[in-house]
Amino acid sequence: MIDAASLAELDAALPGRVSTAPADLTLYSRDQGPVLEPVLPGAVVHAHTVADVQALLRWATRHAVAIVSRGAGSGVSGGAHATTGSVILSLERMNRILEINADDETAVVEAGVINTELNDAVAEYGLMYAPDPASYRWSTIGGNVATNAGGLRCAKYGVTRDSVLALDVVLADGTLISTGHRTFKGVAGYDLTALMTGSEGTLGVIVGITVRLRYLPRSVHTLAAFFEDFPRAAAGVLAIGRARVQPAILELLDGRTLEALDGAHGSDLRSRGGSLLLVRTDGYGAAAEAEAIRTALVGLGASVSEEDSEEADRLVDLRRHSRGDEVDDLYRVGEDVAVPKSQLVHYVAALEAMAERHNVQLKVVAHAGDGNLHPTFWVERSEGAEAQERLEAALDESIRCALDLGGTITGEHGVGQYKRRWLAWEQSPEVLRLQAEIKKVFDPLGILNPGKAIVS
Amino acid sequence: MIDAASLAELDAALPGRVSTAPADLTLYSRDQGPVLEPVLPGAVVHAHTVADVQALLRWATRHAVAIVSRGAGSGVSGGAHATTGSVILSLERMNRILEINADDETAVVEAGVINTELNDAVAEYGLMYAPDPASYRWSTIGGNVATNAGGLRCAKYGVTRDSVLALDVVLADGTLISTGHRTFKGVAGYDLTALMTGSEGTLGVIVGITVRLRYLPRSVHTLAAFFEDFPRAAAGVLAIGRARVQPAILELLDGRTLEALDGAHGSDLRSRGGSLLLVRTDGYGAAAEAEAIRTALVGLGASVSEEDSEEADRLVDLRRHSRGDEVDDLYRVGEDVAVPKSQLVHYVAALEAMAERHNVQLKVVAHAGDGNLHPTFWVERSEGAEAQERLEAALDESIRCALDLGGTITGEHGVGQYKRRWLAWEQSPEVLRLQAEIKKVFDPLGILNPGKAIVS
Numbered sequence: 001m002i003d004a005a006s007l008a009e010l011d012a013a014l015p016g017r018v019s020t021a022p023a024d025l026t027l028y029s030r031d032q033g034p035v036l037e038p039v040l041p042g043a044v045v046h047a048h049t050v051a052d053v054q055a056l057l058r059w060a061t062r063h064a065v066a067i068v069s070r071g072a073g074s075g076v077s078g079g080a081h082a083t084t085g086s087v088i089l090s091l092e093r094m095n096r097i098l099e100i101n102a103d104d105e106t107a108v109v110e111a112g113v114i115n116t117e118l119n120d121a122v123a124e125y126g127l128m129y130a131p132d133p134a135s136y137r138w139s140t141i142g143g144n145v146a147t148n149a150g151g152l153r154c155a156k157y158g159v160t161r162d163s164v165l166a167l168d169v170v171l172a173d174g175t176l177i178s179t180g181h182r183t184f185k186g187v188a189g190y191d192l193t194a195l196m197t198g199s200e201g202t203l204g205v206i207v208g209i210t211v212r213l214r215y216l217p218r219s220v221h222t223l224a225a226f227f228e229d230f231p232r233a234a235a236g237v238l239a240i241g242r243a244r245v246q247p248a249i250l251e252l253l254d255g256r257t258l259e260a261l262d263g264a265h266g267s268d269l270r271s272r273g274g275s276l277l278l279v280r281t282d283g284y285g286a287a288a289e290a291e292a293i294r295t296a297l298v299g300l301g302a303s304v305s306e307e308d309s310e311e312a313d314r315l316v317d318l319r320r321h322s323r324g325d326e327v328d329d330l331y332r333v334g335e336d337v338a339v340p341k342s343q344l345v346h347y348v349a350a351l352e353a354m355a356e357r358h359n360v361q362l363k364v365v366a367h368a369g370d371g372n373l374h375p376t377f378w379v380e381r382s383e384g385a386e387a388q389e390r391l392e393a394a395l396d397e398s399i400r401c402a403l404d405l406g407g408t409i410t411g412e413h414g415v416g417q418y419k420r421r422w423l424a425w426e427q428s429p430e431v432l433r434l435q436a437e438i439k440k441v442f443d444p445l446g447i448l449n450p451g452k453a454i455v456s
Numbered sequence: 457m458i459d460a461a462s463l464a465e466l467d468a469a470l471p472g473r474v475s476t477a478p479a480d481l482t483l484y485s486r487d488q489g490p491v492l493e494p495v496l497p498g499a500v501v502h503a504h505t506v507a508d509v510q511a512l513l514r515w516a517t518r519h520a521v522a523i524v525s526r527g528a529g530s531g532v533s534g535g536a537h538a539t540t541g542s543v544i545l546s547l548e549r550m551n552r553i554l555e556i557n558a559d560d561e562t563a564v565v566e567a568g569v570i571n572t573e574l575n576d577a578v579a580e581y582g583l584m585y586a587p588d589p590a591s592y593r594w595s596t597i598g599g600n601v602a603t604n605a606g607g608l609r610c611a612k613y614g615v616t617r618d619s620v621l622a623l624d625v626v627l628a629d630g631t632l633i634s635t636g637h638r639t640f641k642g643v644a645g646y647d648l649t650a651l652m653t654g655s656e657g658t659l660g661v662i663v664g665i666t667v668r669l670r671y672l673p674r675s676v677h678t679l680a681a682f683f684e685d686f687p688r689a690a691a692g693v694l695a696i697g698r699a700r701v702q703p704a705i706l707e708l709l710d711g712r713t714l715e716a717l718d719g720a721h722g723s724d725l726r727s728r729g730g731s732l733l734l735v736r737t738d739g740y741g742a743a744a745e746a747e748a749i750r751t752a753l754v755g756l757g758a759s760v761s762e763e764d765s766e767e768a769d770r771l772v773d774l775r776r777h778s779r780g781d782e783v784d785d786l787y788r789v790g791e792d793v794a795v796p797k798s799q800l801v802h803y804v805a806a807l808e809a810m811a812e813r814h815n816v817q818l819k820v821v822a823h824a825g826d827g828n829l830h831p832t833f834w835v836e837r838s839e840g841a842e843a844q845e846r847l848e849a850a851l852d853e854s855i856r857c858a859l860d861l862g863g864t865i866t867g868e869h870g871v872g873q874y875k876r877r878w879l880a881w882e883q884s885p886e887v888l889r890l891q892a893e894i895k896k897v898f899d900p901l902g903i904l905n906p907g908k909a910i911v912s
Contacts, residue, residue: 103694103798126700148643159641161650162618177886183794184826185615186864187604187654188871188882189910190891194617194650198643215700238559244582244671245740284701284748285740292740338639342559370640408642415644426644430633434897435646441893454645 001085002042006063010043010087013055019044028088031070033078033418034328041068041082046090050168050176050207056089057205058174066447069201071112071140074133075147076328076336077416079200079452091142094207097121105213106165106182111142111206118211127213130157133412134320142206148198150412152320155369156248156282157214159412161197168208169196172443182210195438200414200453203442217248217282221290222312225302226273230254230352230364233275234345236297237368240279241341243296245289249280250369251319254348257363261318269318273303277368278319280312319365330388332378333395333418337402338411341371350401351375358394360387372411373402399425415453423455457541458498462519466499466543469511475500484544487526489534489874490784497524497538502546506624506632506663512545513661514630522903525657527568527596530589531603532784533792533872535656535908547598550663553577561669562621562638567598567662574667583669586613589868590776598662604654606868608776611825612704612738613670615868617653624664625652628899638666651894656870656909659898673704673738677746678768681758682729686710686808686820689731690801692753693824696735697797699752701745705736706825707775710804713819717774725774729759733824734775736768775821786844788834789851789874793858794867797827806857807831814850816843828867829858855881871909879911888912 011018019025020043028044042065047053060067069089070080082088094110097118101107102125109118115136118129132151133139139149145167149160157163166180180186180193196203227233233252240247253261253276258269269276277297281289294304328334339347348364355362355377366373377394379387399409399422409415409422424432436456442448446456467474475481476499484500498521503509516523525545526536538544550566553574557563558581565574571592574585588607589595595605601623605616613619622636636642636649652659683689689708696703709717709732714725725732733753737745750760784790795803804820811818811833822829833850835843855865855878865871865878880888892912898904902912 101796101798103697104796105697106796148647150641150643154641158614158618161647162614171886175886177884177890179887181794181864182796182862183828183864183867184797185606185610185794185823185828185867187606187868188864188866188875188879189887190655190659190894191604191617191647191650191653192887192890194647198647203646215702218700241559241561244674246671283741284744285742288740338637338641340557340560340562340638341640342557367641372639372641406638408637408639408644410644411639411641412643419644423644428633430627430631431635431645431648434633434648437897438646438894441890441897 002065002087007043010059013059014045014052017046017048017052028090029082031073031075031078031080032327033076033081033416034330034333035078035081036417039082039084041086041088044088044090046093048093050170053089053170053205053207054174054176057170057172060087060447061173061445064445064447066450068449069205071143072114072138074135074139074143075414075416076334077414078418079147079414079416081417083451089205091140091207100125102127104182106210107213108208108210109141110208111140113141115139115141115144122213123216126216128216129163129211130214131160131163141209141211145197145206145209146199146201147414150367150370150372152249152251152316152367154367155250156246161194163212164193164197164209165212166210167193167196167206169204169206171204172445172448180210184212198414200416201449202439202453203448217286219284219286220280220282221286221306222316223279223290223294223304223306224315225277225279225297225304227275227277227302228273230275231345231349232300233277234348234368236277236300236302237344238341239296239300240293243292245292247279247293247369248282249278249316251278252366252368253278253319254364257365260363265318267318277302278315280316331381331391332376333391334374334376335395335398336372336374336410336413337399337407338370338372339402339405339407343405343407344368344371347373347402347405351398354394354397358390360391360394370411417452420455458521458543463499466515469515470501470508473502473504473508484546485538487529487531487534487536488783489532489537489872490786490789491534491537492873495538495540497542497544500544500546502549504549506626509545509626509661509663510630510632513626513628516543516903517629517901520901520903522906524905525661527599528570528594530591530595530599531870531872532790533870534874535603535870535872537873539907545661547596547663556581558583560638562666563669564664564666565597566664567596569597571595571597571600578669579672582672584672585619585667586670587616587619597665601653601662601665602655602657603870606823606826606828608705608707608823610823611706612702617650619668620649620653620665621668622666623649623652623662625660625662627660628901628904636666640668654870656872657905658895658909659904673742675740675742676736676738677742677762678772679735679746679750679760679762680771681733681735681753681760683731683733683758684729686731687801687805688756689733690804690824692733692756692758693800694797695752695756696749699748701748703735703749703825704738705734705772707734708822708824709734709775710820713821716819721774723774733758734771736772787837787847788832789847790830790832791851791854792830792866792869793855793863794826794828795858795861795863799861799863800824800827803829803858803861807854810850810853814846816847816850826867873908876911
């Protein structure tokens with residue numbers, strides 16, 4: 001625990017920034033991931049400036065206090081959960097867009113800028129910030145970078161890392177460094193920018209980000225392809241790949257997900273098929289690409305409608321929210337595996353079989369263009385501990401199966417706190433050791449988000 | 457130096473793989489970069505298998521011998537130059553394509569596979585390996601990864617890092633590790649794959665690479681836009697950007713480069729204008745994109761011809777070889793800075809002014825879509841030391857100027873040995889220190905390509 005004298009010192013160093021109000025401690029104690037063990041932080045600090053972050057970390061180094069930094073807390077792996085004796089550093093109020101360089105096609109933002117606000121600001125220049133996690137309306141760019149967030153448009157435009165050029169990072173001892181370059185290309189020294197991206201606050205606190213922007217597409221076409229069942233829709237993903245057409249968005253939704261959407265939004269998706277493949281093409285070739293995709297999918301027996309743009313927008317929007325508003329807990333866990341594309345059909349069938357075998361509920365959406373799946377497994381809380389064990393068994397098996405097929409335990413959500421138990425299933429002891437040693441280089445006292453992201 | 461007993465031990469461990477023949481030592485003593493001080497290695501080892509590499513590194517660890525690994529030796533920054541007492545590890549003979557997964561859109565190759573051979577092998581599946589350094593006909597994928605090589609198609613498809621999914625790496629002590637994932641997305645743990653990419657053999661020896669392939673474009677359009685002078689052509693790059701059209705290739709050649717090409721290939725490029733902007737679009741939107749670009753450039757006064765495909769291919773091919781066949785030395789140095797796109801016109805004008813002021817020769821080509829320039833400065837060898845000093849002054853000024861404009865000392869060639877003197881101009885002491893510490897994690901004895909890539 002943090003003693004009163006230390007807290008007083010912190011409050012004096014950062015007047016008006018430190019809260020120990022019980023409501024704040026509760027509010028900032030967790031993100032959207034399952035909570036293994038509820039813990040309250042010792043304090044919450046709202047940084048307004050880089051200097052605030054530096055002051056906090058100097059204090060944390062002096063007193064060996066763990067710092068859990070967070071943006072909006074939209075993560076789903078527990079990467080921002082409080083740990084015992086920790087202080088939460090919220091970067092939400094560092095929310096200024098510092099530069100938009102329309103000719104350079106770059107922007108510089110503070111960590112707390114919300115994803116959609118950056119996109120709103122650059123749209124008038126014909127530009128977009130491509131990474132679009134489902135939480136884009138409330139997640140921060142800093143959090144997106146800390147987790148190397150994915151999203152729907154990754155299929156064509158890549159993940160967050162592919163849009164990050166340079167970072168300003170406060171190290172564990174309060175030193176501010178800059179990594180990377182403002183240019184699209186640069187190979188001077190080791191790629192510390194990529195090392196920081198996805199490190200979940202365990203190597204430093206990302207306070208500023210220089211991003212590469214992409215061209216806002218002039219033309220967008222969206223197809224909704226309904227299939228009889230889920231494995232057939234997954235086969236459609238392969239057919240699009242074999243046609244060698246690159247969609248901007250390629251989302252796969254199973255029947256249970258369609259039912260849930262219909263229930264929540266009054267749509268009639270489930271009545272149109274047992275599974276939906278939602279395909280968006282964009283850019284100068286969008287119409288021709290959509291046509292090539294339609295041909296490929298109709299050939300597989302899909303019922304394909306080209307939506308007008310309003311309906312298309314609505315479908316993509318529905319998909320973005322298809323995990324629903326439920327927050328994960330120990331009875332309901334959304335997964336994030338990725339498998340090689342050729343294994344999609346097989347994996348989707350295996351998931352359905354394991355849900356049945358373990359007697360758990362399952363719905364699945366997938367960023368199918370990347371082979372990245374989000375199965376959600378759940379049991380009824382009222383069924384108690386035995387049901388929870390069934391859930392755990394299904395989760396474990398789904399992970400094992402993805403790894404056996406050449407996949408990964410996490411495509412875009414990060415390891416956080418929740419997925420650490422599976423990390424050694426994927427990575428060798430030597431790789432785990434190297435990561436722990438790298439962490440020691442950046443964080444010799446182990447105060448940066450301990451117990452997250454890696455096994456140390 | 458390596459003593460005879462140690463060499464005998466190496467020869468016994470790797471029978472038939474070790475050469476100390478003087479011709480081999482000379483041939484493998486350097487890459488294509490300027491040689492600051494000629495050094496012969498103690499031996500050259502041709503690895504045929506991963507086990508060979510492991511055996512060599514176990515031996516090197518026992519005897520604390522420096523290992524300089526190399527592919528084809530096509531690098532231009534001296535990253536593969538021999539250093540005193542070193543052994544050269546050539547990976548050329550590890551040249552098998554291990555897997556082509558057409559549905560996954562991935563391939564697995566040994567480090568010594570030549571870039572163009574991979575492209576030839578995957579073309580029949582409608583796929584391509586996008587990174588295409590000018591040396592693509594002879595450079596190896598392993599070398600491309602070790603330097604995070606760029607190329608012409610980066611403007612649209614990204615650099616080598618953006619196509620690398622997973623690596624097999626032999627560590628300094630001979631341990632084999634695997635980093636990354638076979639899936640397009642994956643965020644488990646730190647991004648060791650990106651850390652290795654561009655580390656120039658200083659963190660480990662990359663022996664196997666899993667790459668992401670892209671779709672071979674069905675349609676390609678190439679425009680040749682001739683401008684009155686170089687700054688006007690550079691302004692054309694900005695105009696294309698402002699039209700928000702993404703070319704696959706966007707290359708800028710100055711008048712001196714056109715003259716050199718005409719001299720070498722009998723073309724008539726210089727008579728058509730004082731500078732050439734070569735633009736290729738590809739994919740389903742290629743025709744419409746080319747038309748939008750033509751409109752933008754004609755508006756700037758360019759003389760734009762749409763080439764038929766044979767002539768277009770010839771022009772791109774000429775550009776690929778526009779650095780000529782000269783190997784850099786202390787009297788002729790090709791640079792590799794990158795600047796933010798908005799600074800291209802300014803930087804191009806500054807380069808011309810500094811060449812005149814320092815009385816050195818200059819020609820420039822640029823991957824203009826990335827703001828990555830390759831100015832070549834030279835003086836006549838017969839002019840001796842005074843001329844070499846003028847050259848050095850011009851080089852230093854060109855680097856300073858690029859940094860002042862927000863650029864980097866190296867866009868795609870790497871720091872190697874030659875550019876280390878400029879690294880501290882770009883990176884802070886703290887960033888340099890972190891890199892040195894990371895190197896110690898991977899290479900505690902400092903045997904992996906010492907004196908390259910970073911300042912330690």
